[in-house]
Amino acid sequence: MPLLQLKNLEKHYGQQVVLERLNIEVEEGEFVAIVGASGCGKTTFLNMLLGTEAPSKGQLLLDGEPIPDEPDAHRGVVFQRYSVFPHLTVLGNVMLGDEFSSARWLGRVWGKKRQAIRQRAQAMLAQVGLEHAQNKYPHQLSGGMQQRLALAQALMKQPRILLLDEPFGALDPGIRGEMHQLITRLWQQHNLTIFMITHDLKEGFSLASRLLVFDKLRHDPHAPEAWGATITYDLPLDRAQPSEPLVA
Numbered sequence: 001m002p003l004l005q006l007k008n009l010e011k012h013y014g015q016q017v018v019l020e021r022l023n024i025e026v027e028e029g030e031f032v033a034i035v036g037a038s039g040c041g042k043t044t045f046l047n048m049l050l051g052t053e054a055p056s057k058g059q060l061l062l063d064g065e066p067i068p069d070e071p072d073a074h075r076g077v078v079f080q081r082y083s084v085f086p087h088l089t090v091l092g093n094v095m096l097g098d099e100f101s102s103a104r105w106l107g108r109v110w111g112k113k114r115q116a117i118r119q120r121a122q123a124m125l126a127q128v129g130l131e132h133a134q135n136k137y138p139h140q141l142s143g144g145m146q147q148r149l150a151l152a153q154a155l156m157k158q159p160r161i162l163l164l165d166e167p168f169g170a171l172d173p174g175i176r177g178e179m180h181q182l183i184t185r186l187w188q189q190h191n192l193t194i195f196m197i198t199h200d201l202k203e204g205f206s207l208a209s210r211l212l213v214f215d216k217l218r219h220d221p222h223a224p225e226a227w228g229a230t231i232t233y234d235l236p237l238d239r240a241q242p243s244e245p246l247v248a
């Protein structure tokens with residue numbers, strides 16, 4: 001069974017049709033890049049996958065079931081500008097999610113449990129190349145380091161689906177290249193299914209195993225909000241997850 005199925009999916013905001021006739025299936029392990037004009041509904045699409053926006057019509061199925069209408073640990077998310085807690089160190093920020101979930105009543109975790117969370121967080125920081133920055137505070141990090149931190153935070157939840165909204169858009173080209181290698185490695189190591197919005201078509205082609213183009217096919221000048229964008233191109237790319245050698 002496909003991981004995700006979209007059947008005639010639509011999203012409206014009031015009278016405005018933002019997305020319409022979305023019909024695709026996505027298998028576990030795909031890396032889907034999403035491109036399209038500004039305002040055509042790419043972030044809205046990601047929000048539906050995350051569960052923060054409900055579909056207006058049609059079906060959005062995860063493992064054959066309607067997707068839960070609130071975010072859960074299956075779906076991690078990284079935005080272009082990520083908000084971390086400024087008064088916590090890098091390590092503290094990465095540990096926070098697990099500390100919250102294991103200390104629902106007391107607010108703090110102690111002893112062995114805390115030690116285990118710390119070790120897992122440190123291992124995750126090593127995976128994203130931040131092991132030497134664990135005691136720094138977010139304002140002391142470069143843009144690339146902040147995105148590494150955001151990835152480490154998202155991966156601590158062991159998500160099956162990682163949602164990336166222009167994660168590298170604000171970075172310098174050199175740093176962006178390093179992040180491309182990192183995301184490729186994480187995709188493979190964690191067997192993730194990734195959806196990544198990008199404004200950089202080249203980035204989409206070089207990273208993803210599939211490229212979706214969102215566009216409005218129908219325009220009515222008298223009713224500009226009557227038609228939404230849909231998937232106008234669905235291109236398989238020559239980049240499969242399991243067979244690809246790891247990028248160093």
Ligand SMILES: Nc1ncnc2c1ncn2[C@@H]1O[C@H](COP(=O)(O)OP(=O)(O)OP(=O)(O)O)[C@@H](O)[C@H]1O
Pocket residue numbers: 013018036037038039040041042043044045
């Ligand atoms: N919560 C909301 N309420 C009402 N309208 C919304 C809401 N969220 C998005 N929209 C509208 O939906 C349309 C699509 O917005 P969205 O942010 O999904 O586009 P996008 O393709 O991600 O744009 P960009 O590339 O500029 O980030 C826009 O016209 C926007 O104004």
